[in-house]
Amino acid sequence: MARRKVAVLISGRGSNLAALIAACAAPDFPAQIALVVANRADAAGLAHATRAGIPTQVIPHRDYAARADFDAALDRALQAAGIELVCLAGFMRLLGDAFVERWRDRMINIHPSLLPAFRGLDTHARALAAGVRVHGCTVHFVRPAMDDGPIVVQAAVPVLPGDDADKLAARVLAAEHQAYPLALRWIAEGRVRVAGDRVEIAAPSAILPAAILNPPG
Numbered sequence: 001m002a003r004r005k006v007a008v009l010i011s012g013r014g015s016n017l018a019a020l021i022a023a024c025a026a027p028d029f030p031a032q033i034a035l036v037v038a039n040r041a042d043a044a045g046l047a048h049a050t051r052a053g054i055p056t057q058v059i060p061h062r063d064y065a066a067r068a069d070f071d072a073a074l075d076r077a078l079q080a081a082g083i084e085l086v087c088l089a090g091f092m093r094l095l096g097d098a099f100v101e102r103w104r105d106r107m108i109n110i111h112p113s114l115l116p117a118f119r120g121l122d123t124h125a126r127a128l129a130a131g132v133r134v135h136g137c138t139v140h141f142v143r144p145a146m147d148d149g150p151i152v153v154q155a156a157v158p159v160l161p162g163d164d165a166d167k168l169a170a171r172v173l174a175a176e177h178q179a180y181p182l183a184l185r186w187i188a189e190g191r192v193r194v195a196g197d198r199v200e201i202a203a204p205s206a207i208l209p210a211a212i213l214n215p216p217g
């Protein structure tokens with residue numbers, strides 16, 4: 001089986017990167033992480049890659065006067081490593097339209113909300129303030145607008161009495177660690193087709209309950 005060559009882009013902790021590394025360790029996983037790029041030298045997640053023997057590169061955005069120059073350096077690194085798919089995993093840097101178009105339908109992101117609700121930052125506090133009963137995460141193809149693009153996988157978690165932003169974030173993060181490897185698997189298997197603003201998935205294997213009620217009925 002030829003494994004698709006993936007780059008993971010991070011800015012910080014890298015727990016989603018760790019989940020992707022763990023998934024790629026399975027012999028039947030259809031992708032391999034060939035490069036991890038951070039835009040900050042102090043990104044703690046780089047250690048996950050180093051431990052796993054994955055090449056890393058730091059491309060500090062502060063070294064580049066213009067966004068386009070940073071994007072070009074990033075693109076050169078991806079091309080040099082023969083990357084086919086890009087995963088943004090807590091990569092907190094907006095990419096320019098030209099870069100996004102160049103990687104159109106080959107770059108995915110994970111966002112800690114059920115998009116299109118709660119784009120941007122502080123999603124957990126905002127979900128609590130809005131009083132939603134269900135929150136979660138979304139893996140989507142990247143488009144020029146922030147936290148926008150065709151949705152591949154979403155995972156929902158309940159908002160529970162006594163939650164604060166940290167408790168809710170931890171519950172969502174555990175869901176992120178399931179959703180991201182699943183989305184990558186399906187894309188790398190060639191099951192995912194982007195049709196306009198939506199994604200079609202050929203033969204997803206699991207059957208879900210028709211409704212998730214919270215509070216339970």
Ligand code: GAR
Nearest residue numbers: 012013014015016089090110111112
């Ligand atoms: C994750 O919760 C991810 O969904 C979020 O940053 C965190 C990174 O954690 N991304 C965004 O907010 C992007 N809009 P990690 O570094 O431990 O994977």
